[in-house]
Amino acid sequence: MSVLKDLKFYATQPHACSYLPDRQAITLFMDPATELDSGLYSHLSDIGFRRSGRHIYRPRCNGCNACIPARVAVKQFNRRRTQKKNWNKNQDLVVTAHKAVNDDETYRLYQSYINTQHKDGDMYPASQEQFESFLVQCPDFCTFYKFRLGDELVAVAVTDKLKHGLSAIYTFYSPNHPRRSLGRYCILWQIEQTRKMGFDYLHLGYWIKDCQKMNYKIQYRPLEIYINNRWVTLK
Structure with missing residues (x-):
């Protein structure tokens, strides 16, 4: 398992916050080239990181700590x-x-959910590519x-x-x-x-x-x- 002190992280440029209006967000991502096993992922989860597709991240916004694990x-x-x-x-x-499911039935449900429940969000409109990168591309402990x-x-x-x-x-x-x-x-x-x-x-x-x-x-x-x-x- 990778040692935390040896991990590399990258911060995004400021971008519009998805949750609070008129706020700028910065996201910290773990180097996607890092091999992710359940031990490392569990440790990162215990200190507030989350997973989206193959990416491990947590907010790191200037002057804002509103996102609380x-x-x-x-x-x-x-x-x-x-x-x-x-x-x-x-x-x-x-x-x-x-295990990760990528069939028509599952995607149609996802598409219906995004397009009816989240019309005001940055995931609208749903797409097959978005579905795959966000959910289907996942580790074997998903x-x-x-x-x-x-x-x-x-x-x-x-x-x-x-x-x-x-x-x-x-x-x-x-x-x-x-x-x-x-x-x-x-x-x-x-x-x-x-x-x-x-x-x-x-x-x-x-x-x-x-x-x-x-x-x-x-x-x-x-x-x-x-x-x-x-x-x-x-x-």
């Missing part, structure tokens, strides 16, 4: 009343695990969990396996079942899957207090956040 302590997690209702409502879904309602594929949760937990990379789902709150259910399911595997944490990526799209993560408590180089429980 967050993870759920799954062994202490208890579903709230509304989460219990959501959990029970979706028990008719069947979940299967797959799993595509497919959620089906009968014969219909209704959600996919792309999840990485770490040394001490799972990392929720991305979830996309059908807009045709709004009462099921599939996005919430996929997180609840991943929390339960993490617990079943005997792990401690489900990493949820970055919590951004002033961004509605990212603030939902505080619903899953106890939530730990990475502040000043250590994990603390969000009060």
Whole structure:
């Protein structure tokens, strides 16, 4: 495994922030030529890095620390009343695990999700090339969990396996079942899957207090956040 002090990182030029208006963002990327194994990736996740396709990154913006790494302590997690209702409502879904999936059915669901739920984002409109580079090009410790309602594929949760937990990379789902709150259910399911595997944490990526799209993560408590180089429980 590569030694952290010997790793190379590259910073992007300032660019428009995807989450907060009128902000400039800088992203720090690990050298893509570095061989990535689960040990190294787990260590980087523990200090706030994330994965997108084959790239390992974290924000490093001048004068802004709004993107805060967050993870759920799954062994202490208890579903709230509304989460219990959501959990029970979706028990008719069947979940299967797959290695990286690049078939028409999965892409169509991804395309539908991006083009209906994220019209205001920088991923719109969806494309096959984007889908492949963002999700399909992944390490062997990545799993595509497919959620089906009968014969219909209704959600996919792309999840990485770490040394001490799972990392929720991305979830996309059908807009045709709004009462099921599939996005919430996929997180609840991943929390339960993490617990079943005997792990401690489900990493949820970055919590951004002033961004509605990212603030939902505080619903899953106890939530730990990475502040000043250590994990603390969000009060």
